[in-house]
Amino acid sequence: MDELDLAWDEDERPRRRRHAAGSARSRKKGRGGRTFLAFFLCLVVVGGLALGAYAGIDRIKGLFNAPDYNGGGTGQVTVEVLSGQLAADIGNTLQQKDVVKSAKAFVEAAKNDQRSLKLQPGFYSLRKQMKASMALSLMLDPKSRLVNKVTLAEGLTYQDTFKKLSEATKIPYEDFEKAAQDPKALGVGEVWYTRTDGKQRAPGIEGFLFPATYDLPPNLDATGILKLIVARFNQEIDKIGFIDAVTNTLHISPFEALVGASIAQVEGLDKDQPGIVRVLYNRVYSKKFPCNCLQVDSTVNYYLRITGKGAKPSTELLQSELHNKNDPYNTHDVAGMPIGPISNPGTSALTAAAGPPKSDYMYFMAINQAGDTAFAKTWPEFEELQKQAKANGVK
Structure with a gap:
């Protein structure tokens, strides 16, 4: 029985093995097709995911990397x-x-x-x-x-200023003249239109064209440029505290002090301007100087300039020019400050006019070629200064 059984076993096992082998091959063949299909589908899915991931990353990169051109334009x-x-x-x-x-x-x-x-x-x-x-x-x-860069030096007249602006911007000189006819529209405040001495006030823009280096935008016309310059003047006035100082301390109008600053600007070096302003104020407001007249030649020369005749050294000025009754800037015969500024003063002169030191000086004079100014209280002292200046070659 055991042998039969073994025999059967022997007899049956090969068949079972073959069947089993055959079944394995059948299963392997079927599984391989399915596996290939699954693998293919997997590739498709993974590829799709990779492509989607790449596109997503590209979008994400777009969120963090700002769009930019590559070339120089x-x-x-x-x-x-x-x-x-x-x-x-x-x-x-x-x-x-x-x-x-x-x-x-x-x-x-x-x-x-x-x-x-x-x-x-x-x-x-x-x-x-x-x-x-x-x-x-x-x-x-x-x-x-x-930019149209232009430098306006201290002491220029409005005419000199307009010429420089015209050269820098190619805007006609006449456009600046026209724009300057209404200083209030350019930013000159109402405070500059009153005087305490009752004298007439010059209507122009002189004195308000602050000297500085300007970068003028290319789109500005003459009016825009003058507004910019007047705005710079107003800034400087506020910085110095000019209006409060002359009104509350000196008890004169800001306009009269501006006139004083404009004269000091052309009469002396920065370091001497406070003393020069004090002499001007002493002559006009102290009641101790003949006729309370300034008696300075710079105002005469200013009138010669703006009327096209040109300035002269003091020694060459004619008596008819010094005492010209038709000259509104005549300070040899007319008391007080002239009707308006004779230049556009810078920070130094404006500061000097707002707070000059106290002194009894009534005279000043440039005594050397460098332009240094000396001061005197009396006429005899002034005559000594004249001798000193002449010896130093000052005309």
Whole structure:
């Protein structure tokens, strides 16, 4: 039985093995097809996920990497940067002008370049479709800034000032003359239209064209430029405390003090201007000088200048010029300050006019070629100064 059984076993096992083997092959063949299909589908799914992931990453990158142009741009476009603007504000302007692809790209460029802190207000000549970092670099190049730079020196007359402005901007001289006819519209306040001495006030812009170096935007006309200059004058006056000082301490009108400053500006060096102003005030307001007249030649020369005759050395001025009754700036025969300023004074002269030192000096004179001024209380002392000046070659 055991043998039969073994025999059967032996007899049956091969069949079972073959069947089993056959079943295994059948299963393997079927599983392989399914496995290939599953593998293929897996590849499709994984590939799709990878493609989707790549697209998603690209979108995410787009959220963090600001869109930007690659090149240096083409053409030309003018962009204005306003005072107080932040990098984002400037970037928005650049994007609107199609200089940069996005404001964010410019902000990132500004963050990465410390020089951006030195970016100044003004107009800039740029190109369209620039890489943000290149646009920033171009804006930091002084050559890209569109300005008409002009320096107005202390002591210029309004005529000299208009000529310089016209040369710098190519705006006709006559446009500045026309714009200056209404000083109030340019920013000259009402406080400058009264005098305490009852004298007539000159109606012009003289005295209010503050001497400084200006970067004039290219889009300003004559009126805009004069407004800018008068605004600078007002800033300086406020800084000095000019109006309060002359009103409350000197008890004269700001306009009269401005006239004094304008005379001191052309009469002496910065260091001597406080003393010169004191002499002017002593002559006019102390009641101790003949006729309370200034008796300075600079006012005579001013009238000669604005009437086209040209200034002269004091030794060459004619008696008819010194005592010209038709000259509204005659200070040899007419008491008090003249009707208006004779120049545009700078900070030094304005400061001197607002707070000159107290003294009894009634005379002053340049005593050498360097322009140093000496002071005297009496006529005999002044005559000694004249001798000293003559010995030093002063005319």
